Amino acid sequence: xxxxxxxxxxxxxxxxxxxxxxxxxxxxxxxxxxxxxxxxxxxxxxxxxxxxxxxxxxxxxxxxxxxxxxxxxxxxxxxxxxxxxxxxxxxxxxxxxxxxxxxxxxxxxxxxxxxxxxxxxxxxxxxxxxxxxxxxxxxxxxxxxxxxxxxxxxxxxxxxxxxxxxxxxxxxxxxxxxxxxxxxxxxxxxxxxxxxxxxxxxxxxxxxxxxxxxxxxxxxxxxxxxxxxxxxxxxxxxxxxxxxx
Amino acid sequence: xxxxxxxxxxxxxxxxxxxxxxxxxxxxxxxxxxxxxxxxxxxxxxxxxxxxxxxxxxxxxxxxxxxxxxxxxxxxxxxxxxxxxxxxxxxxxxxxxxxxxxxxxxxxxxxxxxxxxxxxxxxxxxxxxxxxxxxxxxxxxxxxxxxxxxxxxxxxxxxxxxxxxxxxxxxxxxxxxxxxxxxxxxxxxxxxxxxxxxxxxxxxxxxxxxxxxxxxxxxxxxxxxxxxxxxxxxxxxxxxxxxxxxxxxxxxxxxxxxxxxxxxxxxxxxxxxxxxxxxxxxxxxxxxxxxxxxxxxxxxxxxxxxxxxxxxxxxxxxxxxxxxxxxxxxxxxxxxxxxxxxxxxxxxxxxxxxxxxxxxxxxxxxxxxxxxxxxxxxxxxxxxxxxxxxxxxxxxxxxxxxxxxxxxxxxxxxxxxxxxxxxxxxxxxxxxxxxxxxxxxxxxxxxxxxxxxxxxxxxxxxxxxxxxxxxxxxxxxxxxxxxxxxxxxxxxxxxxxxxxxxxxxxxxxxxxxxxxxxxxxxxxxxx
Numbered sequence: 150x151x152x153x154x155x156x157x158x159x160x161x162x163x164x165x166x167x168x169x170x171x172x173x174x175x176x177x178x179x180x181x182x183x184x185x186x187x188x189x190x191x192x193x194x195x196x197x198x199x200x201x202x203x204x205x206x207x208x209x210x211x212x213x214x215x216x217x218x219x220x221x222x223x224x225x226x227x228x229x230x231x232x233x234x235x236x237x238x239x240x241x242x243x244x245x246x247x248x249x250x251x252x253x254x255x256x257x258x259x260x261x262x263x264x265x266x267x268x269x270x271x272x273x274x275x276x277x278x279x280x281x282x283x284x285x286x287x288x289x290x291x292x293x294x295x296x297x298x299x300x301x302x303x304x305x306x307x308x309x310x311x312x313x314x315x316x317x318x319x320x321x322x323x324x325x326x327x328x329x330x331x332x333x334x335x336x337x338x339x340x341x342x343x344x345x346x347x348x349x350x351x352x353x354x355x356x357x358x359x360x361x362x363x364x365x366x367x368x369x370x371x372x373x374x375x376x377x378x379x380x381x382x383x384x385x386x387x388x389x390x391x392x393x394x
Numbered sequence: 395x396x397x398x399x400x401x402x403x404x405x406x407x408x409x410x411x412x413x414x415x416x417x418x419x420x421x422x423x424x425x426x427x428x429x430x431x432x433x434x435x436x437x438x439x440x441x442x443x444x445x446x447x448x449x450x451x452x453x454x455x456x457x458x459x460x461x462x463x464x465x466x467x468x469x470x471x472x473x474x475x476x477x478x479x480x481x482x483x484x485x486x487x488x489x490x491x492x493x494x495x496x497x498x499x500x501x502x503x504x505x506x507x508x509x510x511x512x513x514x515x516x517x518x519x520x521x522x523x524x525x526x527x528x529x530x531x532x533x534x535x536x537x538x539x540x541x542x543x544x545x546x547x548x549x550x551x552x553x554x555x556x557x558x559x560x561x562x563x564x565x566x567x568x569x570x571x572x573x574x575x576x577x578x579x580x581x582x583x584x585x586x587x588x589x590x591x592x593x594x595x596x597x598x599x600x601x602x603x604x605x606x607x608x609x610x611x612x613x614x615x616x617x618x619x620x621x622x623x624x625x626x627x628x629x630x631x632x633x634x635x636x637x638x639x640x641x642x643x644x645x646x647x648x649x650x651x652x653x654x655x656x657x658x659x660x661x662x663x664x665x666x667x668x669x670x671x672x673x674x675x676x677x678x679x680x681x682x683x684x685x686x687x688x689x690x691x692x693x694x695x696x697x698x699x700x701x702x703x704x705x706x707x708x709x710x711x712x713x714x715x716x717x718x719x720x721x722x723x724x725x726x727x728x729x730x731x732x733x734x735x736x737x738x739x740x741x742x743x744x745x746x747x748x749x750x751x752x753x754x755x756x757x758x759x760x761x762x763x764x765x766x767x768x769x770x771x772x773x774x775x776x777x778x779x780x781x782x783x784x785x786x787x788x789x790x791x792x793x794x795x796x797x798x799x800x801x802x803x804x805x806x807x808x809x810x811x812x813x814x815x816x817x818x819x820x821x822x823x824x825x826x827x828x829x830x831x832x833x834x835x836x837x838x839x840x841x842x843x844x845x846x847x848x849x850x851x852x853x854x855x856x857x858x859x860x861x862x863x864x865x866x867x868x869x870x871x872x873x874x875x876x877x878x879x880x881x882x883x884x885x886x887x888x889x890x891x892x893x894x895x896x897x898x899x900x901x902x903x904x905x906x907x908x909x910x911x912x913x914x915x916x917x918x919x920x921x
Contacts, residue, residue: 234773362463
């Protein structure tokens with residue numbers, strides 16, 4: 150799992166690693182006991198079954214209560230993270246994301262900027278059956294679009310997710326989150342890229358949405374605020390020109 | 395096998411079954427019906443496996459080489475439907491039919507005609523479902539979960555698939571009623587509930603789950619049907635409905651459904667481990683209560699399959715905690731099985747090998763399940779190959795290994811012959827190695843960001859996909875060995891004794907091998 154480029158994604162990564170290590174420790178003891186029993190108590194080594202070892206209330210109570218405590222300890226840290234994830238207040242920018250079969254649409258609310266984002270032509274040609282193009286020769290195969298989404302770094306960006314047809318899910322692993330885009334409903338989530346980590350981040354649609362589910366990638370360019378503002382103004386001007394024509 | 399059972403039938407002075415095909419069409423004998431279920435399940439296992447190999451072949455390398463994306467989606471959907479409803483569930487029903495009357499000392503299932511009816515309903519349901527490949531638009535391609543609105547884009551297969559599900563549901567409910575009525579009414583004198591073998595116990599609880607949730611599923615798909623044909627808008631926001639409502643109803647069925655597939659496996663593993671550890675199960679009563687609590691909890695965790703739909707915070711926390719609670723009785727079972735091994739006298743015949751592999755590999759699936767229960771992390775895992783790895787670990791080396799363990803455990807009782815232990819051991823090691831080559835890399839793929847249900851992927855996922863595909867082919871081909879061992883055993887082999895193994899416990903070992911056509915006509919006395 151990528152550690153990601155936001156506070157949220159790093160916290161989620163941290164939880165993932167803690168869970169992983171806890172599971173590994175439990176596995177060490179459980180599998181250790183199983184393997185020990187399988188080696189030590191073999192009939193071929195002359196082991197005789199101890200028919201008195203049939204139940205032991207204290208032992209069984211112990212391995213009921215101890216896991217409960219471990220589990221509670223595992224669940225507690227997720228509470229404050231969840232609260233943070235669900236808190237979309239104080240965002241500096243709102244983008245409406247609409248899933249279509251099979252491309253994404255990004256609308257920068259109150260700016261008139263709106264565009265579609267589809268699988269890049271290079272990937273689209275290569276992915277056809279019998280295209281004869283080796284995917285390894287295509288740069289960012291299946292993870293490139295014709296027009297990426299652009300967001301400012303260091304700003305809490307609120308996404309409003311919906312869909313025009315079937316359920317899609319918007320997911321960029323580096324941002325730590327995914328959420329479904331459901332037709333007729335609006336879901337919220339927020340992302341935030343560290344101010345010092347501008348760059349291009351890639352993701353995919355993560356809910357089966359038909360034949361080309363695997364071919365509607367997400368590309369997000371995170372730019373410093375000033376660069377982003379310039380970009381947005383240009384886009385807004387272009388959109389205004391398009392409207393008057 | 396036919397000859398053998400008829401011969402024994404003569405010894406016990408009854409006329410035995412009719413010969414040839416008529417026997418199988420008209421039989422109401424629990425053993426014959428059990429056999430039919432098991433054979434059907436094996437056929438579906440191979441067919442579902444073939445679908446899986448199409449999937450793994452396409453995913454062998456990036457780019458589309460063999461199939462179109464639309465057909466690929468039909469493959470993933472049908473693979474799941476066939477494996478869940480055609481392979482795993484009928485296999486456990488077959489085992490129930492064969493073994494429950496033998497374990498509790500009953501002459502047959504309580505409702506033999508309904509028993510036969512439920513088998514043929516299932517067979518016709520699959521005929522209908524599989525014929526969807528040949529209608530315009532092809533088979534359903536929306537995933538086995540059949541989420542709207544996507545499922546409403548299915549072609550002419552749509553009503554056929556829905557009716558097939560209705561038939562399967564009716565069949566399962568009848569099977570479940572039969573198990574409950576049999577266990578409640580037909581136990582031999584002295585066979586109190588808390589003396590009953592754990593396999594029968596696990597099925598009694600499974601049967602209640604089936605009766606509780608199959609109608610829910612039938613309701614959900616019926617609402618899809620009316621949405622499709624009569625614009626009822628249950629799941630259409632434009633008409634005041636909600637697509638997420640379907641997901642809630644589906645998973646209210648779907649989560650208990652996964653326990654329907656694993657609880658009988660728990661029962662099997664308990665039986666096998668006692669026999670080959672030569673020691674009674676540790677904490678029998680807690681094992682029963684653990685199964686019951688898992689069954690209860692399965693009704694209150696459904697939304698953990700859909701954390702990303704956007705749920706209130708309290709809902710997310712509730713479903714996280716409830717899900718984690720399931721780890722408690724499940725862990726208890728794992729620890730009790732381990733303690734059963736402790737100070738036992740272990741030997742490693744094929745059934746034991748499969749049950750021990752179950753113990754390890756099911757536990758791995760349990761760990762990834764625990765990780766998936768943590769909501770913030772689930773936002774990353776959801777709908778990736780990490781989830782695919784998780785549920786295949788609990789289903790393949792979980793349920794299916796347990797079923798294979800059961801087949802190797804009871805096959806001599808069914809056929810009267812011992813099978814080729816050496817080949818069966820080979821089958822085990824090949825399966826156990828390849829199943830890990832197949833599914834373990836899928837954890838890495840998911841964590842690296844590969845989403846589920848895609849026919850093609852970015853080039854950074856190429857290596858592990860190739861490894862996984864090689865594992866898939868290895869695992870698939872190893873199963874031919876399984877078929878061969880069974881065929882060989884049915885045709886002949888060394889005579890099996892009544893107890894078959896060294897010191898198994900249970901009434902099924904008090905009757906000769908092969909089990910006569912009619913057993914326990916006079917109930918045995920259990921002390």
